[in-house]
Amino acid sequence: MKEVTKLTIISDFNVEQLVGYFNNDTSLPEIQATGIGFGDPVGAMISVLQELSDDAQNLLIWTLPESASNSFYEARKMTPYDPVNVIKDVEIFCDIVKKLSAQVNSIFVCNWKIPVIEQGYGMLDLKEGIGLRSLIHEMNGVLYKKLSSLSNLFLLDTDLYISPYKISSQMWYLAKVPFELGVLRNLMQLVKGCIRRTLGETKKLIVCDLDDTLWGGILGDYGSDNLKLGGHDPEGEAFKDFQLVLKGLRAKGILLAIISKNTEKVALEAIISHPEMVLRLDDFAGWRINWSDKAANLSSLVKEINIGMDSVVFLDDNPSERARVKEAFPQVLVPELPQNVMDYPQFLKGLDCFDSPSVSLEDRKRTELYHAERNRKDELTRLDEKFLSLDDWLKALDLQVVVEPLLDSNKVRASQLFNKTNQMNLSTRRMNEKSLVEWAINDNIEVFVIHVSDKFGDYGLTGFASIEFEGTQACLIDFILSCRVIGKGVEKTILHIASIISQKRGAVVMTAEFIETPKNLPCLEFFKKSKMENHNSKNTFEWNLNNAYPKPENIKIQMDLNDGT
Amino acid sequence: MAKNSKQKVLDAIYIAVAQVNELRPSDSQLECVESELVLGESSKLDSLGFVTLMVGIEQAVKDGFGSCPSLAIELTKQETSVKDIGDLATFITDTLD
Missing domain, CATH: 3.40.50.1000 (HAD superfamily/HAD-like)
Structure with a gap:
């Protein structure tokens, strides 16, 4: 079945044409757009907040500044204004947007702009307390400050799609569309590009x-x-x-x-x-x-x-x-x-x-990670010439695994790993960062991530696992490992850590159900070769928690979980 | 002169038609032919589609001829004989002449 991305556009003007652009553009991803809010975008945001319960939904909020702030509307009439009132309005606007972001997959918010053609206060327009442009900068500042921390919210710079085109007075007076068609087409392309990136389509x-x-x-x-x-x-x-x-x-x-x-x-x-x-x-x-x-x-x-x-x-x-x-x-x-x-x-x-959609520390260090990997390969080649066994080679690597719970500091990378890993992935679930964090805080769930390093350098955050507890049964839901560290014993280390955590929670058996995709057969191969029991032809594996799953000798583990381990 | 101008006006109209078609589903595209209806109940255009097309045509004609009547206003404020693209091209050409 073709995947369709849903998009609701909330605006204070007529966005029917923009909806037309989204719905009839043939490039991927296919978008099914609807527009609401004409005349009362804040009211529309509140009603969406009350009614929307579809976390597959994406929102685009594109408003004129006077809709976000009644005080700005007054200021635009060139009467003296109190910036405090304008900022208060924007803060309320941001609070509603924040609440909306918790209910949807992704949310795109356009910043505000005074049309280039408007003089405002002319040479005084950037003076604080007087000019409209100065006020717009302050409003946008609040928008950035209050909303930047939300990982599924993306602020779009209006300049990127409006500047080459013009305000259309005719379309405004005839149809309440303030812009030329080119602006709408540009915005559609910009948002589609952003949605593609959130779906993982990015060049590396x-x-x-x-x-x-x-x-x-x-x-x-x-x-x-x-x-x-x-x-x-x-x-x-x-x-x-x-x-x-x-x-x-x-x-x-x-x-x-x-x-x-x-x-x-x-x-x-x-x-x-x-x-x-x-x-x-x-x-x-x-x-x-x-x-x-x-x-x-x-x-x-x-x-x-x-x-x-x-x-x-x-x-x-x-x-x-x-x-x-x-x-x-x-x-x-x-x-x-x-x-x-x-x-x-x-x-x-x-x-x-x-x-x-995010930049993690691992992203920034990616070239160093590849250098370390090249050094490993060079050494392996040299050692190959000396006929060193794989076990000896793994011991020589001095592998270290640091275990952490899911934290604010690692959730961006953890979410990337969760959503991009295909080969060593037990169930290949996909969830955005917000949903993943929400799921992980359930009482019956334990999530941990691992950082791996060796004498050549850091591999970064390369493993993710989650366990769901039901009575005395621990069910390994996610078992995810970056291909960078496959085959070094880290897979077994994850099972070892999972078994220790499960024992502490009082479980007597740990199970893992393999869910097949076209790409994750390496994961099945690992489980088949592991010490976990495969009772029948089904792809379900079991470990009796009388003992912890054996830890590979070549790996040192540092547990940094919240329970003092 | 008029014949030559009408063809240029038609070319401008078709530029605007192509822009409007980007907003429309594939099964209700406007055709670039003189018989394509733009006004009246049988036209594929709703009011917003009509306004969008007229504003687009005005811009395209202005780009080619330097001026253009305000079509959305002119064609709706009075009884008009304009029904299709051909009529519209004639109307614009006559006004320009």
Whole structure:
């Protein structure tokens, strides 16, 4: 069955056309939109609050500032105003929005703006206590301060979709639609993009070419000293700024990699030693620098980094290389780079495919995690040559597992792991962060997450488990492990921890029911090989809690749960 | 001159029709033909659809000719013989001339 995303638009003006845009746009996800609130958006919000009980619902709140604040309406008549009253109105507006956010899947709130064409108080308009624009800034400030902490609420900048278009007086007087159609189309595209990101559609890896992409010129022909990069050269400056934008994306958690037709040694030397390089080797999660086919290189690189092909963006100045990758992997985003290299930085800044509904600490450290993994593989290769056994190798890793309950500090990453993990996932449930936290605080539920590290570095928060208790039975509901740590004994450690927690709650048996999906067979394989008993052909596994599930010898555990363990 | 202008006006109308069609389900799209009804009970357009189309046409005609009558007002304030896109193009062309 086709999945349809429901969206209710609350507004103080006629949004029938916007509803039309949402309902008839053919791009995914399919949206079923309805509009309410015409004339009384706050009243509509209150009635939605009382009637809505569908947490699959999404809300878009787009109001004119005078609807949020009656005092602002008065101020707009150019009469003296008391900012305190306006702020109080906005606080009430925010309180209602906050309550709404607890009842829906996602909520999008547009900030407020005075139309560019309105003079207001002219040169005094940004003066505090006088100007309308100054007042709008204060109102928006309250909006950001009061609503930013809600993880399922996203504030949309009106400038992003209104600026290129105009207020339409005609449509206002004829149909109570204050904007041109272009504004509505822009907003629809913006919100659909946001919904896609909340559904996990976001790019995670940028693969760049080198010559005429990261720097100007052909390294093999010109030599490192003659590349266009930085310095007093307009194109050189643009290439350096392009690298700065990439560096910013890397800081946000996007992985960078290189695929270039060059001699590896020469290219790496340029990256390491060119004085104007912004990106250094540490910034790249991997590279393929050789003379082979770029599509084949991309395939092997993506496999090494262990990321889906649909998470990749491929940047290359050469149209034939772009066409080759596009043809080989239609799921890869291959943007057409601008003709003029001076447009590269702005072009990259304009791509919205890297947006994400949250940014966790693990996201920001992602490149370091991949470096640690590469070091592990290098050492494993070296040890392989010495015929070291897997057990010896695992012991040599000094694996440590830190166990924590679900906390404010880890819920963003825990929710990402919960919703994105496919392979080592017992039941593959999907729940947004808010619903997950609400479910986890039930008395009969225990949830824990694990952080894994070894002598090469931190893998981050890579495991999640939940247990539901009924009488003397403990039922393992979620058993989720990032593929980064599979096969190192961490799976057994989770069972060990779950068994200890279950014993403490007085349970005598721990069960786990495997729910099959097209992607989670590795999880079934693990349970089949585990010491848990599989009584019949059904995919249900059982552990008698007379004893805790055995802890792997190679792993040290630090329990940091609330019960003092 | 009038024939040439009418074709240009029709082109402008079709630009606006394409914009309005983005808001409409696939089974009730307006066709870019002179016989497509824009006014009257048999038209596919409701009042908001009509206003949206007229404002869109005004903009497109203004872009091409520099001016345009206020169609939504003109076509609703008096008895009009305009029923379809062809009539509308004639009305606009005559006004521009």
